[in-house]
Amino acid sequence: MxxxxxxxxxxxxxxxxxxxxxxxxAPKTTPEQEAVDKAVAELSRNRDAASAAQMAVDDMENEILRIQSDERKLRRRKKDGQDALGAETDEERRRDLNHDVYTAKSRIADLMSELQEAHNEIHALRNNRDLAQSRVKDTERKVADARAAAEAAAAATPEGExxxxxxxxxxxxxxxxxxxxxxxxxxxxxxxxxxxxxxxxxxxxxxxxxxxxxxxxxxxxxxxxxxxxxxxxxxxxxx
Ligand SMILES: [Zn+2]
Missing domain, CATH: 1.10.287.1490 (Helix Hairpins)
Structure with missing residues (x-):
């Protein structure tokens, strides 16, 4: 030639x-890019877990509000019954009112123990949610670190033209x-x-x-x- x-x-x-x-x-993935992909997948799983944990807290808070609202209604019923008893002289009516007051009291007692249980549960659920949220934060940092490492590696090996x-x-x-x-x-x-x-x-x-x-x-x-x-x-x- x-x-x-x-x-x-x-x-x-x-x-x-x-x-x-x-x-x-065939474009090869660098180990740095693999670490980024892994961290991103982990972040997505942890975010799902955190949002499920938050939903469980929300549900339990609604449950507590429901119990408290029922309790208010029953206390009103109990008070109305007691007020009526003070003015009622008819024996049969008094027996019915006494029964109403007794029923309200026993329902209130049930609700109070339900409420106690719900408070215990929401405490555990909030802990669980806080833990899930801190995992999300940790993984966010992990993703940021992995991205920085991948960028540094890419800068160290210039792709050229x-x-x-x-x-x-x-x-x-x-x-x-x-x-x-x-x-x-x-x-x-x-x-x-x-x-x-x-x-x-x-x-x-x-x-x-x-x-x-x-x-x-x-x-x-x-x-x-x-x-x-x-x-x-x-x-x-x-x-
Ligand atoms: Zn040769």
Whole structure:
């Protein structure tokens, strides 16, 4: 292949970029991103749990309000009965009123024990909700930390340009004949062009025989020699 020596490095960059692009074609998730995804899923579960815990507290608060309202009604009934008893002289009416007052008192006693139980329960439910909410806060911090770590990791390994753009840019620099020869070779062995380190071809990793090496060395500067083993165009000078 004829190629101006100043473009040998460009050809190698093109070959390398094409190989890297293929190797990275399936986007890999970084461990940092996996940690973010895990923390986000955990946060979502903890938020569900916290909202269920809050709902249980709300239900129990409504239950307490219901008991208190029933209790007020019964106390009114009891008082009305007692007031009526004070003015009633008829024995039969007095027996009915006494019965009403007794029933109200015993219902009130029941409600008071229901209320006590509800207060105990709401105490436990509120503790449970507070715990669930503090778990949400912990997980929110975890998500924030994981995101910061992922961003730091992404900043430490710059993505660089879109490989397609880099490839197009490199191809523009190369003469069309050389580019066609390179692509033909790349179709054949999947490499196209590779670095020659003076002993072996980095395309096929073969240590070349002495004659092959001297042929490569004797190739004119404006030509690119080929690996006698795999046919890759060998770049000998990347300075
Ligand atoms: Zn080779």
């Amino acid at each position: 004829k190629l101006d020596p100043s473009l040998h490095k460009t050809l190698l960059q093109l070959a390398t970029t094409l190989r890297t692009q293929n190797a990275n074609s 879109d490989p397609a753009v880099v490839i197009a840019h490199l191809e523009e620099k190369l003469p069309s004949e050389a580019l066609a020869e390179f692509h033909a070779q790349r179709l054949e062995n999947g490499v196209g062009a590779a670095l020659f380190n003076g002993r072996s071809c980095s395309g096929c990793a073969m240590v070349l025989p002495a004659t092959g090496i001297s042929d490569i060395r004797n190739t004119p500067k404006d030509e690119v020699p080929q690996c006698p083993e795999c046919g890759s165009y060998l770049i000998t000078d990347i300075s």
